[in-house]
Amino acid sequence: MAFDSLSDKLQNIFKNLRGKGRLSEADVKAALKEVKMALLEADVNFKVVKQFVKSVEERAIGQDVMQSLTPGQMVIKIVNEEMVALMGSETTQIALKPGNEITVIMMAGLQGAGKTTTTAKLAGKFKAKGKKPLLAACDVYRPAAVEQLKINGEKQGVEVFSMGTGNNPVDIAKAAVSHAKNNNFNIVILDTAGRLHIDEDMMAELIKIKEEVKVDQTILVVDSMTGQDAVNVASSFNEKVGIDGVILTKLDGDTRGGAALSIKAVTGKPILYVGMGEKLSDLEQFYPDRMASRILGMGDVLTLIEKAEAQIDADKAKEMEQKFKKAEFDFNDFLEYMGQIRNMGGIGSILNMLPGMGLGGKMKGLDAGATEDAEANLKRTESIIYSMTAKERSNPDILNPSRKNRIARGAGVDISEVNKLVKQFDQMKKMMKQMPGMMKGAKKGRFKL
Numbered sequence: 525m526a527f528d529s530l531s532d533k534l535q536n537i538f539k540n541l542r543g544k545g546r547l548s549e550a551d552v553k554a555a556l557k558e559v560k561m562a563l564l565e566a567d568v569n570f571k572v573v574k575q576f577v578k579s580v581e582e583r584a585i586g587q588d589v590m591q592s593l594t595p596g597q598m599v600i601k602i603v604n605e606e607m608v609a610l611m612g613s614e615t616t617q618i619a620l621k622p623g624n625e626i627t628v629i630m631m632a633g634l635q636g637a638g639k640t641t642t643t644a645k646l647a648g649k650f651k652a653k654g655k656k657p658l659l660a661a662c663d664v665y666r667p668a669a670v671e672q673l674k675i676n677g678e679k680q681g682v683e684v685f686s687m688g689t690g691n692n693p694v695d696i697a698k699a700a701v702s703h704a705k706n707n708n709f710n711i712v713i714l715d716t717a718g719r720l721h722i723d724e725d726m727m728a729e730l731i732k733i734k735e736e737v738k739v740d741q742t743i744l745v746v747d748s749m750t751g752q753d754a755v756n757v758a759s760s761f762n763e764k765v766g767i768d769g770v771i772l773t774k775l776d777g778d779t780r781g782g783a784a785l786s787i788k789a790v791t792g793k794p795i796l797y798v799g800m801g802e803k804l805s806d807l808e809q810f811y812p813d814r815m816a817s818r819i820l821g822m823g824d825v826l827t828l829i830e831k832a833e834a835q836i837d838a839d840k841a842k843e844m845e846q847k848f849k850k851a852e853f854d855f856n857d858f859l860e861y862m863g864q865i866r867n868m869g870g871i872g873s874i875l876n877m878l879p880g881m882g883l884g885g886k887m888k889g890l891d892a893g894a895t896e897d898a899e900a901n902l903k904r905t906e907s908i909i910y911s912m913t914a915k916e917r918s919n920p921d922i923l924n925p926s927r928k929n930r931i932a933r934g935a936g937v938d939i940s941e942v943n944k945l946v947k948q949f950d951q952m953k954k955m956m957k958q959m960p961g962m963m964k965g966a967k968k969g970r971f972k973l
């Protein structure tokens with residue numbers, strides 16, 4: 525299986541991490557030296573490895589270990605997060621034009637990378653999403669390629685546009701796009717010719733097609749089994765032709781993993797899909813987080829880490845609840861509280877959480893303008909609190925008129941706004957005291973605190 529060797533090595537390294545409480549520099553450095561070797565052996569690009577190890581080291585050394593994790597697991601947590609970031613963090617979708625406008629996608633890649641197979645696989649994905657794709661056979665150098673596309677297209681129930689091998693690829697691509705226009709297709713996927721190696725003629729042909737047919741998306745297909753070569757191929761295509769994304773094939777094989785980890789970092793272009801077998805259904809959307817857990821091969825540990833994080837959230841919520849109950853809540857907590865609930869996303873939910881702000885009941889059907897107003901209010905509130913001294917934030921009772929005046933000047937607001945905030949804050953504190961059950965939602969994980 526792909527990544528087996530890298531996974532095994534990483535697991536052994538993490539198992540050997542010892543130490544308590546804090547991650548010692550020596551432990552982390554020794555472990556990361558081995559991680560570096562393991563990644564290089566997995567054919568990850570040298571520069572990528574160097575940067576990766578540096579980032580992990582900076583984050584790991586001296587870091588407190590979460591109570592429910594071992595130091596080894598703590599390092600796995602950081603390595604996992606950095607791996608996800610390396611692969612682009614988010615899943616990238618192929619950008620399609622809206623409605624029935626035609627999106628032209630050009631597939632490129634070396635011979636044998638899996639381009640023709642992947643073209644048909646991709647058409648199947650679009651069809652499943654309700655799109656109407658047309659495949660165009662632009663590889664005029666190999667009659668077998670045209671045949672192969674026709675057979676695969678038929679299997680997918682997708683029409684293949686072909687003019688045999690007697691025309692030039694640019695003309696075929698143009699004819700395919702007008703055929704698509706006349707027959708209500710909304711995606712055209714051009715299967716172009718590959719070569720055994722990067723070659724100028726091939727690049728020139730791709731550039732010409734791209735220009736003359738107004739290609740919207742250029743997708744490069746590379747074979748993950750070729751490791752660093754796949755990354756070099758991606759770099760060359762990106763420099764010369766310009767690509768929008770990569771599909772990495774044959775990840776079902778015994779690949780060492782280097783290409784998956786290096787492509788985004790080296791080329792800046794995301795991996796869109798991965799080929800997981802020869803069948804036309806074997807194409808999967810690329811998820812950086814899932815790929816990282818697969819490479820680490822530690823699904824159970826990662827689940828444990830998630831639970832530990834959830835525990836910390838719950839602990840924080842409990843701490844906050846205690847503060848509410850005892851009315852120890854001050855402006856520092858208020859700031860932290862606003863920041864935390866902001867993470868929940870959406871001003872609506874934030875304001876609903878602040879009954880003392882007097883907006884809770886008015887939130888239903890909030891329009892965009894009102895949301896903007898609310899955002900602006902929230903920012904002003906924050907700037908007022910930031911204009912307070914540390915002492916004032918922790919002892920709001922000392923806020924006399926002259927202090928309020930100074931704060932108002934600092935925040936650039938009228939003193940009446942400062943008075944209003946202090947009043948609202950007092951009201952909120954009172955309400956919080958009466959509502960010990962309010963934080964229950966947070967403990968259930970409904971909102972993150």
Ligand code: GDP
Pocket residue numbers: 633634635636637638639640641642718773774775776777798799800801802806
């Ligand atoms: P092209 O020359 O780039 O068009 O490559 P083809 O589409 O003809 O594929 C070359 C070979 O790779 C064929 O035997 C395919 O079945 C195989 N292939 C393509 N994608 C995958 C994949 O994701 N996994 C596996 N195992 N084989 C693949």
